[in-house]
Amino acid sequence: MALALAVGVAALALLPLGYIAWYTADLGWEGVRELVLRPRVGELLWNTTRLVLGTVIGCAVLGVGAAWLVERSSVPARRVWHVLLVAPLAVPAFVNSYAWISLLPGLDTYAGALLVVTLSYFPFVYLPVAAAFRGLDPALEETARGLGLSSWAVFRRVQLPQLRVALLGGGLLVALHLLAEFGALQMLRYPTFTTAIYDQYRATFNGPGATMLAGVLVLLCLGLLLAEIRLRGRRGYARTARGAARPVRPVDLRGLTAPALLALATLVGLALVVPLASLGYWMTGGRSAAVDWAALSTTTGTTLALAAAAAAVTTAMALPTGWLAVRARGRISTLLERSTYLGSSVPGIVVALALVTLSIRATPWLYQTVPVLLAAYAILFLPRAVVTVRSAVEQFPPLYDDVAASLGSSAPDRLRRVTVPLLAPGIGAGAALVFLAVVTELTATLLLAPTGTTTLATAFWSASSALDYGSAAPYAVVMVLLSAPATVLLSRDARRGLTP
Known part of the structure; x- marks a missing residue:
């Protein structure tokens, strides 16, 4: 049973996969070639590919940097920063896009789309990388420092290789979410396969053009899954005696404490404060x-x-x-x-x-x-x-x-x-x-x-x-409030492993 x-x-x-395969076979090679091998598909592929690559790189830099500061440095109030860095997940990407575009209408460019989606998705990298940092044996790092390696060399030669699986997993999540993203990119007027499929569907009511674009998008998703498996490899980085691991000794930032706090505050401000402030403005002072x-x-x-x-x-x-x-x-x-x-x-x-x-x-x-x-x-x-x-x-x-x-x-x-x-x-x-x-x-x-x-x-x-941004704001606020419990659950267990 x-x-x-x-x-x-x-x-x-x-x-859905069976439908795409059946429709493609039914259409035949000539029909597929006519619909897929055309300039418009090339433009969408370029737009989608460069946005995915740019976003994954941006999220990797922000996620790994923030995770290192919270998990391995002496930055003050690490518990608070951890919660604030996870909190952007409570704001859906299309709400974040609405918040930015309603304040800065000129963001409907590649740079604007890259900024908004990176700020929306970097927690997908931060969370697994922060968890991986907590699982690393600090004895390896202390040994490397004892051999005269600088903090940067320890990160590059000891920590980063052990973060490989977490970083690739987080990058895969970012890429798959971005390939599926519609609302944020449609609002930013940045054409990708998802926005083109929707426009094609609305124009021809599920014509063959929309289905073939969907087929290309599915191939991109499957390609990402296979690439992540190939890049991840078979090497593991497990402790032989997890319970006997030494406590982490944070790296003393000294004169870099103020710049580190400024960097974290800027990231949280752009990813969380700006969308929440925009919602507050349109709820109270907007023209609605x-x-x-x-x-x-x-x-x-x-x-x-x-x-x-x-x-x-x-x-x-x-x-x-x-x-x-x-x-x-x-x-x-x-x-x-x-x-x-x-x-x-x-x-x-x-x-x-x-x-x-x-x-x-x-x-x-x-x-x-x-x-x-x-x-x-x-x-x-x-x-x-x-x-x-x-x-x-x-x-x-x-x-x-x-x-x-x-x-x-x-x-x-x-x-x-x-x-x-x-x-x-x-x-x-x-x-x-x-x-x-x-x-x-x-x-x-x-x-x-x-x-x-x-x-x-x-x-x-x-x-x-x-x-009508004023009328849209109340619905966005309710969605954020309903999403907040998930953010609390995601940050709760990790917060226990941090010292103030």
Whole structure:
């Protein structure tokens, strides 16, 4: 039973990839060449590639530098800086873009797009690199300094090689998020594959042009995944005696303390203070009418209801996959689990495009209905639930289930009285992660939401697209407030490892 359910979940997760492959084969080589090998695609490829490269490099510099200052230097108030450096994740990228473009309309250039997305995504590098710093054995660094190496040489020759996996993982997250990003880049008027797919879809209602652009975008995502695996290599950097590691002795910055504090303050100011100040301005002093509390309340309720439904459905779908990955280890269970990760690596606009086409052709009565929207959310956010469910199953000894079975308890009764209660913490964590992700999801919701259904993200998008920044601000503020708990959870465990 669990195997059949896991196969069904994997099939749903791989549906967008299957759709792209089927459509490409159906179109034929001549049709593909006509739609793909043209100047416009070359321009989009150049725009997307240089933005991804620039953003990954910028995030790597900012993330690694900030992590070193917080984890390895004597900079004051390291706990506070850690929380502030993670906090930008509470501001969705398209809200950050709105904040900047509403204050500086001239940011609709490559440099402006690079600035905004780098400030939005650098925590994806900072978090894993900071965690990697905490896992390094400081004895190696002390030995290197004892041999006469400078702090820079210790970083370059000892620390940086051990940060390789964390840095590549963070860079991959940044690149995949950027390839999938629509709202921020559309608002900044910077054309990439995601914005072009959306424009093509709106112009021709899911013509072949949009599908072929989606195919190129999927190939870029798969190429990134393969490149990260190849660059990561097989070398490991594990302690042989983790519990006996020495405490970290921070590098004394001395005269560089003031410049370090200024650098951190500037980064936090640009990534967090500017968007929050912009929201505050448009909420209070902007040229807008009074807040429509009724509309805001209705939209918030709709968003919370969709997020709760998506969390319940996605977590339920993750249960058989997470269970098999632990209880029936093997090639099939591993393949089924990895399928959920592969499906979620597809950008949201491609997922929405595939579900739009399939629902129109196969089940037209489901087009623009809540079930199709929930299916898109499940495809996009399944790994968040699978990871937490699998972790919970790892900690749940099968002995309890065996004892209950020996006492005559039926399978449904064991599920209700033994399994679910013991897995509840993992299920709840996965549901919370999916819930918070759905609250700020924009692209799939724009294309798949039933007529008349408005979420916080789509209401914000409608107002900001009409340059009504004052009306858009309340929806952005609510999204930030709802995203804040995820930021607290991300920074809580890491904060325990820091000294004041």
